Every structure is written in C-alpha cells, then in structure tokens.
Amino acid sequence: MAKKTTGSASARRAKIEATRKNARGGPDRIIVGAVVAVVAIIAVVGGVVVAAQDKQERAGTSTSVPAAAEAMGEGYVANKDVALAPGAPTLEIYEDFQCPACAQFERVMGATVAELAEQGKIRLVYHFKTIIDANTGTTHSLTMGNAAMCAAEAGAGAFQSFHDDVFAHLPAQEGQGWTAAQTTGFAEKAGITGAALDTWQSCVDDRRYNAYIESTEEASARADITGTPTIVLAGERLDLDQIGDVQGLTAAIEAATP
Secondary structure, X not given: OHHHHHHHXXXXXXXXXXXXXXXXXXXXXXXXXXXXHHHHHHHHHHHHHHHHHHHHXXXXXXXXXXXXXXXXXOOEEOOOOOOOOOOOOEXXXXXXXXXXXXXXXXXXXXXXXXXHHHOOOOEEEEEEOOHHHHHHOOOHHHHHHHHHHHHHHHOOOHHHHHHHHHHHOOOOOOOOOOOHHHHHHHHHHOOOOHHHHHHHHHHHHOXXXXXXXXXXXXXXXXXXXXXXXXXXXXXXXXXHHHHOOXXXXXXXXXXXOO
C-alpha cells in the first residue's frame, strides 16, 4: 500500500514538473488571448468614442433643417414652391458633391432635370451624401452640402445655380475640394450679394446645416444606398446604363406619369 501511494505521488510530481517546464517554454496562450481580446475591446471602444467626437465636431451644435426638407434625414425638395402637374412623379437624386460620376450625370442630365422641375413635371428631391469624405479623410462634401443649403436659404433659385456651378467646377483630384474664395464665388454667381451674402457667409461659418447633411447620409445608408449618383424615380431605382441619355430619362419620367 505504501509503495503504491508513493508511486502515485511520484507520478503526480512528474506531471506537475512537466507542466512547469512547458510553461517556461512560452506564454500561456489562454492568458495571452484574453489580454489581446481586452486590448481589442479597448481599441474598438476608443475608436467608437473618437468617431463620435469627430462626428460631433463636424456636425457642430446646430439642428437646423432646411425649410424644403421638413425633417432630419429627409431629402431637400428643390422645387417645393412649384405647382406640380397632376401625377408628377418624384425624382430623387443621391449625390456627393465630390463625386466625378455625379458631375458627369449633371453635365448630361442636369439641365433637363432642372427644366422638368421648373415646369412641375417632376418633384425633384436631392439627398446629399458624404461618401468621398469618408474615403479621403476630408470634409469637403459635408462643407459644400452645408454651403448649398445656406444658398437655398439666401434666396429663391439660388440653390440650383449654386449646386450646378459646384459640379461644373469639380476639382480634378479627388479629395482636393474647393477654396473658400471659390465657394463664395459660387454663391455670388447664384445671385447672392450684399447683405444676403453676409447672411450666407454666417450660415456657412456656423455650419448651420452640417448636422442635416450628416443625417441625409445616414438615412440613405440605412436605405442601402451606398453609391452615387443613385437615381430613384417614383420609388424605383433607375439603371443609368439602360437610361443612357436625356431622351431615355425623359421617356422614363413620362412612363412614370399617370
């Protein structure tokens, strides 16, 4: 009996010693894994906090919503004051002011879209996105979206002119953006001068509509619209490759009109 007990004890000691030797050969994987997991969690939480702070800094403190938008996340109705023709469909345009493909769409289709909106043949709604800001680490799309909404506030018709001029002068290099002087020039060309220009500048400096622009990006992302330009006619996304040109767009609008 005594020998059997001694043998068992020796076996246990040998196993313990072997375990100790293995431990000396390298770190305990379970413990290391736990530490890495904790570090990862801290990094994620820290990233979320920093992202939230950055977003707050970009958006500012204003919660102003353009009169033609009605609520945060809602699109801006460019022809809100135009009497619509019976059955006029809604044409929604999702654009990023830094988007080259959006600039191309505006070059080809913009004048026709604006004309149809003025005639009340469509209800024209713009949704502003900031995808390229996220891709390039800039805030040019957000800043220009705010400036466009300030132009809309400054006077009737100023928004469309400002909007069109921005796309007509898209910088060649993505992420380059526009200078303050260029942006002011867009406002002046849109007919915003004198005291109205001062009011527009205060609106821009106050980032009055930054939070609204952020909200339109978020709302469109929730709607799974992650690319620009995206065109939605009477609730249906258009395939721009199939539409092709102005005639194709006009035909699609006519077909969507009862």
